[in-house]
Amino acid sequence: MALIGPEIERLIHLLAKLPxxxxxxxxxxxLSLLKKRETLMQPLAQALYDADAAIVGCAVCGNLDTxxxxxxxxxxxxxxxxxxxxxxxxxLWALERASVFRGRYHVLGGALSALDGVTPEKLNxxxxxxxxxxxxxxxxxxxxxxxxxxxxxYLIDALRSSGVKVTRLAHGVxxxxxxxxxxxxxxxxxxxxxxxx
Amino acid sequence: MALIGPEIERLIHLLAKLPxxxxxxxxxxxLSLLKKRETLMQPLAQALYDADAAIVGCAVCGNLDTxxxxxxxxxxxxxxxxxxxxxxxxxLWALERASVFRGRYHVLGGALSALDGVTPEKLNxxxxxxxxxxxxxxxxxxxxxxxxxxxxxYLIDALRSSGVKVTRLAHGVxxxxxxxxxxxxxxxxxxxxxxxx
Numbered sequence: 001m002a003l004i005g006p007e008i009e010r011l012i013h014l015l016a017k018l019p020x021x022x023x024x025x026x027x028x029x030x031l032s033l034l035k036k037r038e039t040l041m042q043p044l045a046q047a048l049y050d051a052d053a054a055i056v057g058c059a060v061c062g063n064l065d066t067x068x069x070x071x072x073x074x075x076x077x078x079x080x081x082x083x084x085x086x087x088x089x090x091x092l093w094a095l096e097r098a099s100v101f102r103g104r105y106h107v108l109g110g111a112l113s114a115l116d117g118v119t120p121e122k123l124n125x126x127x128x129x130x131x132x133x134x135x136x137x138x139x140x141x142x143x144x145x146x147x148x149x150x151x152x153x154y155l156i157d158a159l160r161s162s163g164v165k166v167t168r169l170a171h172g173v174x175x176x177x178x179x180x181x182x183x184x185x186x187x188x189x190x191x192x193x194x195x196x197x
Numbered sequence: 198m199a200l201i202g203p204e205i206e207r208l209i210h211l212l213a214k215l216p217x218x219x220x221x222x223x224x225x226x227x228l229s230l231l232k233k234r235e236t237l238m239q240p241l242a243q244a245l246y247d248a249d250a251a252i253v254g255c256a257v258c259g260n261l262d263t264x265x266x267x268x269x270x271x272x273x274x275x276x277x278x279x280x281x282x283x284x285x286x287x288x289l290w291a292l293e294r295a296s297v298f299r300g301r302y303h304v305l306g307g308a309l310s311a312l313d314g315v316t317p318e319k320l321n322x323x324x325x326x327x328x329x330x331x332x333x334x335x336x337x338x339x340x341x342x343x344x345x346x347x348x349x350x351y352l353i354d355a356l357r358s359s360g361v362k363v364t365r366l367a368h369g370v371x372x373x374x375x376x377x378x379x380x381x382x383x384x385x386x387x388x389x390x391x392x393x394x
Binding site for chain 2: 004008018020021028029030031037041043046049051054055064088093
């Protein structure tokens with residue numbers, strides 16, 4: 001569309017690359033930004049620069065923070081002998097929000113995927129094996145997807161020689177879930193892992 | 198969540214203000230930005246600054262462009278005597294994409310809404326009435342919502358004294374639409390406005 005200048009065109013093009021925004025919603029977002037220049041557009045530009053300058057990847061675990069090692073790795077009150085392996089920083093954040101784990105993390109940076117060309121070399125596997133040697137337990141908290149479970153199986157094999165205890169998250173009926181709406185895989189996993197009362 | 202630094206916190210907070218992004222998708226967007234710093238995060242920050250610096254509102258019609266009057270208002274090949282009134286710049290873009298109108302536009306900047314406190318004084322109504330005096334026809338292209346139609350009725354009253362011909366877009370079955378899926382209001386409008394073959 002020749003009508004829109006290159007500046008808006010470029011802004012829309014970049015906004016459309018964000019997850020959750022398509023071409024149409026990127027246009028809406030660009031217009032909304034242009035309407036709220038002082039309150040949204042300029043602060044967002046500044047926030048992007050600030051975050052880019054301040055945020056670094058943790059050299060130990062792969063988390064994102066303003067310091068490296070990150071605040072989780074530095075926290076001496078956390079259990080230093082239990083390691084929770086996650087695919088992504090978002091998963092680490094989710095577990096921290098739920099406050100279910102008080103040990104340390106290891107972010108793989110993705111999951112194995114033949115389709116997307118993600119091989120073990122592209123993930124932080126070597127550093128995990130090095131760290132695992134000093135741990136009492138390694139908890140594999142991969143997503144319950146094909147890629148996530150493939151990765152978990154790969155890691156179980158890779159960690160076998162270190163002799164560390166390896167566990168994985170339980171699969172079953174999610175809290176609040178109705179059986180009628182659950183898939184066969186989940187129901188089957190929940191049955192197999194049933195517990196005595 | 199104390200875990201995330203203030204820089205990411207602020208970035209997520211601002212991203213969540215964009216239409217189409219909630220708190221969860223803003224988190225995903227922030228992580229995606231932090232993963233693609235050179236290709237997305239820095240260019241987006243620059244694009245926001247550039248667009249903010251370059252884009253101005255057209256003093257005549259309210260469109261957004263790098264010049265004022267905007268390129269639509271300057272285009273002498275366009276019909277100077279037909280004015281299409283839209284609620285928002287996004288509507289102007291939509292009509293331009295469809296290439297259905299070759300006259301000039303007038304952007305109201307919203308629609309009347311008692312709930313949101315949008316009164317006629319907050320819209321570009323005065324400038325519309327001034328411009329309408331020089332026109333052969335004013336086409337009201339408001340949204341077919343309660344607010345849009347309220348605005349259209351208000352403008353019909355406001356434009357009556359100027360004696361200009363006022364028209365509005367046809368309501369009816371959208372092209373490709375199936376009757377079974379349409380609401381009663383649309384079906385009723387389509388019946389009332391039926392045409393001889």
